Amino acid sequence: MRGTLSERMGAALLMAPLLLFLALAYAWPFLGVVKWSFTLPTPGLGQYHALLTDDLVQSVFIRTLRIAAIVTVVSVTAAYAITIVWVRGSPAQRVIAEFCILVPFWISVLTRAFGWVALLSNRGLINTWLQSIGFISEPLTLVRNEFGVIVGMSHFLIPFAVFPLASAMRSLDERVLLAARGLGSSRMRTFWTVFVPMTRSGIIGSAMIVFVFSLGFFVTPAILGGGRSVMIAELIYLRIFQSPDWGLGAAISVVLVVFIGALMAVLFRYVKPKELV
Amino acid sequence: MTNETKKQSIQSLSERAQRGEISRRQFAQLAGLVLAGTPMLLRSTGAFAETKGLVLVNWGGDAITAYDAAYGQAFTKDTGIPVKMDGSGPTEGAIAAQFKSGAPTWDLVDVDPFSAITLGGQGMLEPIDYKVVDKTKMRPGFGWEFAASTYFFSYVIAYDSQKFGSNAPTGMADFFDVKKFPGKRSLYKWGVSSWEAALLADGVAPASLYPLDLKRAHDKIAAFKENVVSYWGGGAESQSVLLNGEASMAIVWSTRASLIEQDSGGQIKFIWDQGLISPGALAVLKNNPGGKDAAMKFIASAQDPQKQLIMFDKLGQGPANPATDALIPADKKRINPVDPANMTKQIPLDMDWYAKNYGAALDEYTKIISA
Numbered sequence: 326m327r328g329t330l331s332e333r334m335g336a337a338l339l340m341a342p343l344l345l346f347l348a349l350a351y352a353w354p355f356l357g358v359v360k361w362s363f364t365l366p367t368p369g370l371g372q373y374h375a376l377l378t379d380d381l382v383q384s385v386f387i388r389t390l391r392i393a394a395i396v397t398v399v400s401v402t403a404a405y406a407i408t409i410v411w412v413r414g415s416p417a418q419r420v421i422a423e424f425c426i427l428v429p430f431w432i433s434v435l436t437r438a439f440g441w442v443a444l445l446s447n448r449g450l451i452n453t454w455l456q457s458i459g460f461i462s463e464p465l466t467l468v469r470n471e472f473g474v475i476v477g478m479s480h481f482l483i484p485f486a487v488f489p490l491a492s493a494m495r496s497l498d499e500r501v502l503l504a505a506r507g508l509g510s511s512r513m514r515t516f517w518t519v520f521v522p523m524t525r526s527g528i529i530g531s532a533m534i535v536f537v538f539s540l541g542f543f544v545t546p547a548i549l550g551g552g553r554s555v556m557i558a559e560l561i562y563l564r565i566f567q568s569p570d571w572g573l574g575a576a577i578s579v580v581l582v583v584f585i586g587a588l589m590a591v592l593f594r595y596v597k598p599k600e601l602v
Numbered sequence: 603m604t605n606e607t608k609k610q611s612i613q614s615l616s617e618r619a620q621r622g623e624i625s626r627r628q629f630a631q632l633a634g635l636v637l638a639g640t641p642m643l644l645r646s647t648g649a650f651a652e653t654k655g656l657v658l659v660n661w662g663g664d665a666i667t668a669y670d671a672a673y674g675q676a677f678t679k680d681t682g683i684p685v686k687m688d689g690s691g692p693t694e695g696a697i698a699a700q701f702k703s704g705a706p707t708w709d710l711v712d713v714d715p716f717s718a719i720t721l722g723g724q725g726m727l728e729p730i731d732y733k734v735v736d737k738t739k740m741r742p743g744f745g746w747e748f749a750a751s752t753y754f755f756s757y758v759i760a761y762d763s764q765k766f767g768s769n770a771p772t773g774m775a776d777f778f779d780v781k782k783f784p785g786k787r788s789l790y791k792w793g794v795s796s797w798e799a800a801l802l803a804d805g806v807a808p809a810s811l812y813p814l815d816l817k818r819a820h821d822k823i824a825a826f827k828e829n830v831v832s833y834w835g836g837g838a839e840s841q842s843v844l845l846n847g848e849a850s851m852a853i854v855w856s857t858r859a860s861l862i863e864q865d866s867g868g869q870i871k872f873i874w875d876q877g878l879i880s881p882g883a884l885a886v887l888k889n890n891p892g893g894k895d896a897a898m899k900f901i902a903s904a905q906d907p908q909k910q911l912i913m914f915d916k917l918g919q920g921p922a923n924p925a926t927d928a929l930i931p932a933d934k935k936r937i938n939p940v941d942p943a944n945m946t947k948q949i950p951l952d953m954d955w956y957a958k959n960y961g962a963a964l965d966e967y968t969k970i971i972s973a
Contacts, residue, residue, distance in 0.1 A: 380969065381965065381968060381969040381972070384969075384972070448846050448847050449846075469832045469848070547835070551831060551832035551833060552791040552832050552833030552834055552839070553833060553971050555972065563964075565695045565699075566693040566694070566695035567693055567694070567792060568694070568960070568964045569695040569698055569961075571695070571698075
């Protein structure tokens, strides 16, 4: 971290209330969850051993990782295009891009999920439209499956992917791009060999944010996934509320938090927190 | 004044504002008082303690207003004890969490009797006081140690009549027959009824259904999976999947089936044949804040046929007290799950089997439908 001692002290003081809040409202109760994972129903490592042998937990965990990876690629790619328009477009384009980025933030996650059901279902807008122009005869299954989950999650996460990218694009040195063009590089080549590499930290940052967010998704997959326990957060819900096995639910939570913690550690090795906003 | 009670005061204020009992402006003033004037209210907790109310937790939606209209308001009028309805859903885990917190805020829960058997066995529920609650006002076999039946519903087949021409399904075998009855299906996410349906379709006789042959049921469900468009987790989902035409047939709660029939103008029909009848019950949390006696009195008050008739009208719940049957008008008898004519077509779920086996069975079911 750069900056003088007093600057660093100031930053620490400003952060203190947030850290205290997180410690009390999040870290402290979470220790209780950690305790459950080692003590319920009987003390020991039984629940962690069960995790290794439970094929439901494993299949859901693998699917969660796969969906998170796909959503990350889709969201970051889409966000990259939007961010270019937002940061480098004409004033009118910027306003439109900003509108598209901010409006989703104001709509609840539930509303958006049900919106996608309305759009994608058998008698939804897209299927009726495709059928009326004669493109398909039977409705496509676009929702209540993994496809629907990926669409809904990507839509939710694109705005989150925009900010680190925008930060990277705003801070890059315009003259380097001019120099590349001046030396005869084509627009495509300038983009791929100069522009994209210079936004690398933004890409890593936004990919990490989207990926970590995706791992904990609950409502969107519950609504768009057709009731199958598609992702790990739903499985935790099942274990805590529906067929109570708090020990196993807690153990899954602990594994998830440790996994996300490790990912964040990797992230901060490559990207400074400052570059993410 | 804890945050929970603060929240509840604000909620009840906002409900009163909505009903127009107090103006919006008054609401804002009173809400401000609750939030800002905490120290002042703290002093009056002693006065509050004497008229401590009951909190009844059910599954939300229309149930909140219906429970209030049928049971809550009348109980408050008779006893002076306020009853607050909370729709947050008393799942087995949520009740356990309430109990283990050491200071439960719930009194009465609308619980699956098999959950009550399990939770009661773990000492989390008060035994029902059958000196206060009248067992003769229940159908025989539906009063348990830790829960008293308060209504009935059934898992029934609802189908889109337009998709099958003059054909109509007559039982679970038809539900699993997509050749004769084309289209997608929807099943319950939490397993109950899906196992029975699969076994009945596979030729098991209703009388020898229990103990369920889970292996056989799961094989049947696994083989049928591609025909299932969704596994609904709540009543609203089951309604929309049929009304949107995503499924041509679904196993849904009978309480919802009659609503779907209404909403679709009769296009979506339902049958009682091989319906799986299930009791709903009230249970009392151990060491409930409003006191055991008040809670038992509430359950007893809910046995009144007139009140159960209101629940039937509002939610389609089959009455727990057989004396209510006679009060139901002839044209409505058709949608009463426990009407003698309907009852004979259905099979009751075995609560004792569920108490012993539900957790493990649901795990296996989730594995199969999610794979």
